[in-house]
Amino acid sequence: MSEAPVLSVENLTTSFLVDGAWKSVVRDMSxxxxxxxxxxxxxxxxxxxxxxxxxxxxxxxxxxxRIEGKILLAGKDILALSEREMRGVRGNDxxxxxxxxxxxxxxxFTIGRQISEVLIxxxxxxxxxxxxxxxxxxxxxxxxxxxSRFDDYPHQFSGGMRQRVMIAMALASRPKLxxxxxxxxxxxxxxxxxxxxxxxxxxxxxxxxxLFITHxxxxxxxxxxxxIVMYRGEQVETGPTDEVFLRGRHPYTRALxxxxxxxxxxxxxxxxxxxxxxxxxxxxxxxxxxxxxxVESGRTPVLAVKNLVTRFPIRSGLFSRQTGxxxxxxxxxxxxxxxxxxxxxxxxxxxxxxTGRSIMRLIExxxxxxxxxxxxxxxxxxxxxxxxxxxxxxxxxxxxxxLNPRMTVGAAISEPFIKHKLGSPKQARDKTADLLERVGxxxxxxxxxxxxxxxxxxxxxxxxxxxxxxxxxxxxxESVSALDVSIKAQVCNLLLDLQQSLNLAFLxxxxxxxxxxxxxxxxxxxxxxxxVEIGPRAAVFExxxxxxxxxxxxxxxxxxxxxxxxxxxxxxEELKSPVRSMDYQPPKREYxxxxxxxxxxxx
Amino acid sequence: xxxxxxxxxxxxxxxxxxxxxxxxxxxxxxxxxPILAMAGEERDPATIEFLREKYHLNDPVPVQYVHWLGGxxxxxxxxxxxxxxxxxxxxxxxxxxxxxxxxxxxxISLMIGIPMGILAAVKKNTVLDYIANIVALSGLSVxxxxxxxxxxxxxxxxxxxxxxxxxxxxxxxxxxxxxxMIMPAFVLATALAAQVMRHTRSAMLGVLSxxxxxxxxxxxxxxREVILSHSFRNALLPVVTLTALLFGELLAGAxxxxxxxxxxxxxxxTVDAVFNRDYAVVQGVVLCTAVGFILMNLLADxxxxxxxxxxxxxx
Numbered sequence: 001m002s003e004a005p006v007l008s009v010e011n012l013t014t015s016f017l018v019d020g021a022w023k024s025v026v027r028d029m030s031x032x033x034x035x036x037x038x039x040x041x042x043x044x045x046x047x048x049x050x051x052x053x054x055x056x057x058x059x060x061x062x063x064x065x066r067i068e069g070k071i072l073l074a075g076k077d078i079l080a081l082s083e084r085e086m087r088g089v090r091g092n093d094x095x096x097x098x099x100x101x102x103x104x105x106x107x108x109f110t111i112g113r114q115i116s117e118v119l120i121x122x123x124x125x126x127x128x129x130x131x132x133x134x135x136x137x138x139x140x141x142x143x144x145x146x147x148s149r150f151d152d153y154p155h156q157f158s159g160g161m162r163q164r165v166m167i168a169m170a171l172a173s174r175p176k177l178x179x180x181x182x183x184x185x186x187x188x189x190x191x192x193x194x195x196x197x198x199x200x201x202x203x204x205x206x207x208x209x210x211l212f213i214t215h216x217x218x219x220x221x222x223x224x225x226x227x228i229v230m231y232r233g234e235q236v237e238t239g240p241t242d243e244v245f246l247r248g249r250h251p252y253t254r255a256l257x258x259x260x261x262x263x264x265x266x267x268x269x270x271x272x273x274x275x276x277x278x279x280x281x282x283x284x285x286x287x288x289x290x291x292x293x294x295v296e297s298g299r300t301p302v303l304a305v306k307n308l309v310t311r312f313p314i315r316s317g318l319f320s321r322q323t324g325x326x327x328x329x330x331x332x333x334x335x336x337x338x339x340x341x342x343x344x345x346x347x348x349x350x351x352x353x354x355t356g357r358s359i360m361r362l363i364e365x366x367x368x369x370x371x372x373x374x375x376x377x378x379x380x381x382x383x384x385x386x387x388x389x390x391x392x393x394x395x396x397x398x399x400x401x402x403l404n405p406r407m408t409v410g411a412a413i414s415e416p417f418i419k420h421k422l423g424s425p426k427q428a429r430d431k432t433a434d435l436l437e438r439v440g441x442x443x444x445x446x447x448x449x450x451x452x453x454x455x456x457x458x459x460x461x462x463x464x465x466x467x468x469x470x471x472x473x474x475x476x477x478e479s480v481s482a483l484d485v486s487i488k489a490q491v492c493n494l495l496l497d498l499q500q501s502l503n504l505a506f507l508x509x510x511x512x513x514x515x516x517x518x519x520x521x522x523x524x525x526x527x528x529x530x531x532v533e534i535g536p537r538a539a540v541f542e543x544x545x546x547x548x549x550x551x552x553x554x555x556x557x558x559x560x561x562x563x564x565x566x567x568x569x570x571x572x573e574e575l576k577s578p579v580r581s582m583d584y585q586p587p588k589r590e591y592x593x594x595x596x597x598x599x600x601x602x603x
Numbered sequence: 604x605x606x607x608x609x610x611x612x613x614x615x616x617x618x619x620x621x622x623x624x625x626x627x628x629x630x631x632x633x634x635x636x637p638i639l640a641m642a643g644e645e646r647d648p649a650t651i652e653f654l655r656e657k658y659h660l661n662d663p664v665p666v667q668y669v670h671w672l673g674g675x676x677x678x679x680x681x682x683x684x685x686x687x688x689x690x691x692x693x694x695x696x697x698x699x700x701x702x703x704x705x706x707x708x709x710x711i712s713l714m715i716g717i718p719m720g721i722l723a724a725v726k727k728n729t730v731l732d733y734i735a736n737i738v739a740l741s742g743l744s745v746x747x748x749x750x751x752x753x754x755x756x757x758x759x760x761x762x763x764x765x766x767x768x769x770x771x772x773x774x775x776x777x778x779x780x781x782x783x784m785i786m787p788a789f790v791l792a793t794a795l796a797a798q799v800m801r802h803t804r805s806a807m808l809g810v811l812s813x814x815x816x817x818x819x820x821x822x823x824x825x826x827r828e829v830i831l832s833h834s835f836r837n838a839l840l841p842v843v844t845l846t847a848l849l850f851g852e853l854l855a856g857a858x859x860x861x862x863x864x865x866x867x868x869x870x871x872x873t874v875d876a877v878f879n880r881d882y883a884v885v886q887g888v889v890l891c892t893a894v895g896f897i898l899m900n901l902l903a904d905x906x907x908x909x910x911x912x913x914x915x916x917x918x
Contacts, residue, residue, distance in 0.1 A: 059821060088823060091822035096818075098814060104815055104817070107815070108911065109912075118822050121823055169818075440792065
């Protein structure tokens, strides 16, 4: 380790101009990245990890930001360079990949052109030479039929493939440092596994260093040699990854780690378990309590779905004739009992959200039976549908867009109560105050607007709103996915508490296997619109039978530094699409009973 | 692509039919009887009856409409009640004038509006941005007739650089033609340039904060490449749509500007026809303008698709 570091950051402080005053968002960061090393910066949103990476590349708006300290990149004093000289560093000495593969490529240029640009800019290649080199790069990132895809546009690629294009672009000039800013956060878990493997392999091949920015402790454990933990703009802990994970000194590090749901941590437990509540000051965790039994099985299920099918027609041609259909939900059946949490898990496009919306008839199902709290859902007229809303409510993923910014929180929560004429304005007020207290907020907050709340608080408000009609079933569609780990843990705990006190039934839709393992009684794994495996949580997680379930679980990164060497084998398999032609006849599916209530689709 | 254009043209037919019904009923609803105007002071009942018969005015209204529409489809827009010239001929005479004026005004407005818009977006919230906005606002608010008269005073009367009025066909004497048209085109362009500038600015602002612009900067591209190639090509989409729509509006003619610079375009033709209750001409002009507008709309959509690889693929 006597080699000079590729990147050396000393006392980095970055400030933004806010309302005429400089406000520091990153304070006094110092670290090195040595040749061939992977360093992870981990932290929750607002911790300053992305700002750190943008500071190193000097990509922040010059007028409204100020970078102080010293940054040495490949021997160059970054902060002393002119903007022109800096352009010779970006994409050349260090390059960057970003979180959103869907929007990080320019939609109107071919991917070939966008990669060639780097080669022409930094290596002085001719167009012809750049083309040949680009094809070689595309092959390197394992894009099938690389040569024929040179002239394709970004929209012709899936998210995972676009991230490969981004990586090819970043590697084009053989940089000494690759800065990866949440490169896998927007990807499905099996695709995430592929991209992580790809980065590891390419790093070995090219001998470059990687600065990896993420909020996901599982990803950190898998990829990083050394880890930096950031909290509110400060570097609270730095060290070899296993040191940080096993013997974290700073209380925040321990708090963060204990809030992370770990796949496989629920063995031997019978019921859903609350997340440990950790004191950020001391880092001490209270041992989580198991939730008492709430499920009333044996009785009539509150929600019974039989052979539900939802398809979306695809039209094309001069007269918009139907040429095919997206088989979003294909012949699924399940029951949900009062007080129970059934989770639907799967990757994007598997039909889990469509299922949730179909049973509420927010989307019109194609066929099948849904019986919810005594209603024959598919037969309801407009009036009946309105009454149905009293029995089933929904909580959405994004608490920033699911609340009307022009409505006070109180108005948002009491609106369903008032619109359904359940009582006087006074009663609505009391109800709202009660609900706010139930979700851990203060009734005094009623007259505030959503922008005054944090993401976690907004999700609590959304939960209070869903509860205002005293529903029996709540469809929680990725309701905790957008939240930071510590907030995620709190909201999950809230849901478990509410289930206990109100005897709610949850249809918990999520892609996050570790959270699902924690909160569910039963789990249904969905793939291409079908349920491939369903059963009690312990049975599905400890004895997965279907190949897709196994694949899904193997892909989940586990925050355990012992798994650092893990390789899943380079693959570029894509998620399959449930688009079918008109004459497609869905095969009749058979299920095999593994143990009591544990059913697996027979291939 | 041909399928797409064909589809769009098919959709345009009902639009045109509805416009034709409007145009036709307008004539029936307007006060004043052209026959009385034609029959002269004596109002001889026989003459009136003869004229009514001649112009099919005694038939039931729907029959009159079908008759009229039949004529239009076969290129017969009727005869001007005033000059006895076929309307089609009148319109075709003025069309090149209007098109030339519209094209020149559009070019000038794009030449001013687009660079100003890009500059204002790139230098957002700086003095340059404020100046560009003030200039744009002035362009929108200064009345055309005032600006026209002032320009004539300054450029033609005082400096004597350009002719104050008149018209020369571009096919006869291109230099003189452009000399006579450049001032009115500029006057028309001021308000358009302001709209183009505002649209370019907001489109550029949207694009400049896009993730792929950050990617382009992270590649080490120069500001010139980032702004002109990566950003502007994307910001162009809404500007193209706006331009085509503005051009469609220009085809309706510019009454005031044409009046001030005495240009024999659509605007003047329309005003004269309305004052003379020369309905056939009004109808002809309105229909032509409508067709022009629809074609420009179609052009906007086609360009939009062509510039957008994602939509291009769906064709």
